[in-house]
Amino acid sequence: MKKIYLVLGTLGLFSALIAGSCSSSKETVISDKEKAAFHQKEADTVKIANDATEYEIIIIEPGFNFWLESIARPRNYYSQEFLESRNQIFVTNYNQRVMQPMRYDPNLYEQQINYDFHTDYGYEVNYKLYNYFIYFQRKYNQRLGPFVPRI
Known part of the structure; x- marks a missing residue:
């Protein structure tokens, strides 16, 4: 059985990035419940394995x-x-930032994501990858596409 692993995550917690604010009209609103998720210290591991x-x-x-x-x-x-099209944009931009450690924080953009746009990973993998990107953008105040990361 062939497996491709997509391992994502950041090792450091950068709460200073969360504290930054933006005066733009497209400001991301973070609820108290979401802030609680961002401030958790215990490491979560989410694993999706599908033999099919x-x-x-x-x-x-x-x-997360x-x-x-x-x-x-x-x-x-x-x-x-929808998930696949957004993941293509997010993966492309994320991988470009990994390749530019002098410009983008290498603690946030640690390793490239091996995501083949022509492979059908199934709904569950795309769902969790998409939501990780939304979580990542909201938690670390990043923008990986032309649209505001919303829930």
Whole structure:
């Protein structure tokens, strides 16, 4: 069985990035419940393994599992096509930032994501990858695409 691992996560906690504010009209509003997820210290590991698709995603990020279960849109809210199209944008921009450690924080952008745009990873992998990117952007005040990361 062939496996491709997508391991994501940040080792350091950068609460200073959360404290920064923006005066733009497209400011991201973070609820108290979401802030609680961002400030969790215990490491969460989210693993999705599907023998049918032979792909696996492992996300190690404090608070992500709590955020995914309590804040994120429920499964089947988005179509798989929507998730795939957004993941293409997010992965491309994320990987570009990994390759520029002098410009982007290498503690946030640690390693490239091996995501093949022509492979059908299935709904669950795309759902969790998409939501990780939303979580990541909201927690660390980053923008990986032309749109504001919303829930």
